[in-house]
Amino acid sequence: xxxxxxxxxxxxxxxxxxxxxxxxxxxxxxxxxxxxxxxxxxxxxxxxxxxxxxxxxxxxxxxxxxxxxxxxxxxxxxxxxxxxxxxxxxxxxxxxxxxxxxxxxxxxxxxxxxxxxxxxxxxxxxxxxxxxxxxxxxxxxxxxxxxxxxxxxxxxxxxxxxxxxxxxxxxxxxxxxxxxxxxxxxxxxxxxxxxxxxxxxxxxxxxxxxxxxxxxxxxxxxxxxxxxxxxxxxxxxxxxxxxxxxxxxxxxxxxxxxxxxxxxxxxxxxxxxxxxxxxxxxxxxxxxxxxxxxxxxxxxxxxxxxxxxxxxxxxxxxx
Ligand code: NAD
Ligand code: UD1
Numbered sequence: 001x002x003x004x005x006x007x008x009x010x011x012x013x014x015x016x017x018x019x020x021x022x023x024x025x026x027x028x029x030x031x032x033x034x035x036x037x038x039x040x041x042x043x044x045x046x047x048x049x050x051x052x053x054x055x056x057x058x059x060x061x062x063x064x065x066x067x068x069x070x071x072x073x074x075x076x077x078x079x080x081x082x083x084x085x086x087x088x089x090x091x092x093x094x095x096x097x098x099x100x101x102x103x104x105x106x107x108x109x110x111x112x113x114x115x116x117x118x119x120x121x122x123x124x125x126x127x128x129x130x131x132x133x134x135x136x137x138x139x140x141x142x143x144x145x146x147x148x149x150x151x152x153x154x155x156x157x158x159x160x161x162x163x164x165x166x167x168x169x170x171x172x173x174x175x176x177x178x179x180x181x182x183x184x185x186x187x188x189x190x191x192x193x194x195x196x197x198x199x200x201x202x203x204x205x206x207x208x209x210x211x212x213x214x215x216x217x218x219x220x221x222x223x224x225x226x227x228x229x230x231x232x233x234x235x236x237x238x239x240x241x242x243x244x245x246x247x248x249x250x251x252x253x254x255x256x257x258x259x260x261x262x263x264x265x266x267x268x269x270x271x272x273x274x275x276x277x278x279x280x281x282x283x284x285x286x287x288x289x290x291x292x293x294x295x296x297x298x299x300x301x302x303x304x305x306x307x308x309x310x311x312x313x314x315x316x317x318x319x
Contacts, residue, residue: 004030004053005028005029005030005081006029006032006076006077006078006079006080006081007024007029007030007031007079007080007081007083008031008032008033008034008065008079008081008082009031009032009033009034009082009083009085010033010034010035010061010065010082010083010084010085010086010108010112011034011035011086011087011127012031012033012034012035012040012045012056012083012085013033013037013041013045013056014035014039014085014086015044015183015185015188015189015226016127016180016183016226016229016230016233017040017044017083017085017086018044018045018187019226019229019230020083020085020230020233020234021054022047022048022230023230023231023233023234024234025048025051025053025054027234029053030053030054030076031053031054031055032054032055032056032069032076032079033054033057034057034059034061034065034068034069034086035056035057035058035059035086036058036059036060036061037058038088039088039089039189039192041189042056044187055072057069057072060108061104061108061111061112062103062104062107062111063111064114064115065111066115066118069115078119078120078121079115079116079119079121080121080122081121081122081123081125081237082112082115082116082123082124082125083233083237084109084112084124084125084127085127086104086108086112087104087105087108087127088100088101088104088105088153089153089194090153090194091131091151091154091280091282092194092282093194094151094152094153094156095151095152095153095281095282101152101153101156102152105156105157105160106156106159109126109159109160109163110160110163112124113163113167116167116173117167117171117173122173122174123175123176123237123242124164124167124173124174124175124176125176125177125178125233125237125242126160126161126164126175126176127180128157128161128178128179128180128246129153129154129157129179130179130182130222130284130287130289131149131153131154131284132147132149132154132158132161132179132246133145133148133149133154133179134154134284135148135150135284136286139254139286139288140222140252140254140288140289141287141288142248142290142292142293143179143246143247143248143290143293150282150283150284151282160177161177161244161246164177165177165243165244165245166244167244168242168243168244169244174241174243175242175243175244176236176239176244176247176298177244177245178232178236178246178247178248178249179246179248180224180229180249180250181221181223181224181248181249181250181251181287181289182197182221182222182223182224182287183196183223183224183225184223184225184226184309184313185226185227185309185312185313185316186226186312186313186316187316188226188313190202190204190317191203197221197257197260198223198260198264198310198313199313199317201261201264202268202314203317205264205268205269205271205272205314206268206314206317208268208269208271208272210272210273211261211264211265211274212275212276212277213257213258213274213275213276213277214276214279214280214283215257215276215278215279215280215283216258216276216279217256217257217261217276218256218257219256219257219283219284219285219286220254220256220257220285221254221255221287222250222251222252222254222287222288222289223251223253223260223306223309224249224250224251224302225302225309225312228249228251228302228303228304232298232302235298235299235300236297239298245293247293247298247300248289248290248291248293248294249289249294249300249302250288250289250291250302251291251302251305253288253305253306254286254287254288255306261274263306263307263310264310267310267311267314268314
């Protein structure tokens with residue numbers, strides 16, 4: 001039986017998940033990825049094809065994860081920690097298909113936590129979202145602000161956070177929900193209509209195609225680079241304790257969609273025209289993180305500024 005930490009990453013073949021797996025393997029962990037490949041891709045993990053420390057298991061978390069991990073428990077022993085990232089990630093899709101969101105994002109979380117409880121997993125880190133807040137009156141938004149989610153996605157993330165807190169207080173399991181703001185960087189798939197705005201704009205601007213802004217473009221987001229986010233996940237995962245109190249993961253900087261479009265267009269040679277379409281339903285108008293709690297709890301500060309992160313992202317799409 002291996003003495004290395006055995007870490008499960010749900011959604012590990014996805015965008016944030018694959019960067020997290022890179023860091024865990026570099027740290028010397030045994031890593032099991034559970035993924036249904038709805039948006040994730042095996043090629044995101046192809047760099048580890050020869051590694052004995054990574055196993056990728058095709059599994060849908062909403063059906064439960066006991067069977068998917070049984071063989072690996074015999075090989076690597078008890079699961080020590082879980083990074084739970086598997087989810088459908090689109091706010092728009094959750095409004096159109098709420099039951100699908102409940103199945104993947106709420107039932108899926110409870111299934112993962114039920115495994116953690118029954119198996120005595122030491123710590124669970126969960127990908128929550130800034131979408132739990134809805135529109136807030138005071139910015140930057142602190143974790144103790146009232147939560148009024150504007151979408152099924154935000155509701156299911158908030159409900160999941162309560163499950164982590166419940167399991168920590170009743171069963172003593174350490175847990176850490178992380179409220180990611182808008183994550184961007186290499187490996188974010190640009191080709192789905194539900195992709196993150198930076199991957200869509202970078203892909204289109206690289207080809208000189210029109211950039212379409214929903215609404216007047218004055219809405220703001222806190223864009224945080226995936227390398228910072230994966231670093232935050234590991235800091236939280238290996239920090240002592242964790243009561244289930246959420247922590248924001250952002251930069252503390254606010255950028256409007258108009259500014260973003262102009263910046264990406266500039267990096268790509270300025271060939272795209274910019275148009276406006278109707279605003280999205282469930283759209284949050286302003287979003288920016290207060291970043292103090294993550295600093296206090298597990299010494300995390302984002303390091304990559306938007307201009308640098310955008311350059312790397314655009315280069316990865318062009319390369
Ligand atoms: P992603 O779509 O690349 O990753 C999600 C992964 O989960 C994919 O590999 C997908 O195949 C897998 N998956 C989905 N449903 C599953 C299921 N039922 N069973 C097993 N696997 C399943 O998206 P991402 O941006 O890497 O998101 C990772 C997590 O971070 C998600 O929980 C998302 O809600 C959260 N998050 C992302 C952002 C962002 O800006 N990207 C912001 C806030 C929160
Ligand atoms: C994103 C994440 C969500 C996460 C949330 C946290 C994705 C797909 N969604 O949601 O998982 O929980 O951040 O804050 O990564 N826009 C355009 N034109 C486009 C695409 C988008 O103008 O072609 C605008 C949107 O209207 C929105 C902004 O860009 O105002 C960001 O949109 P998007 O990247 O889809 O992210 P969120 O909805 O904020």
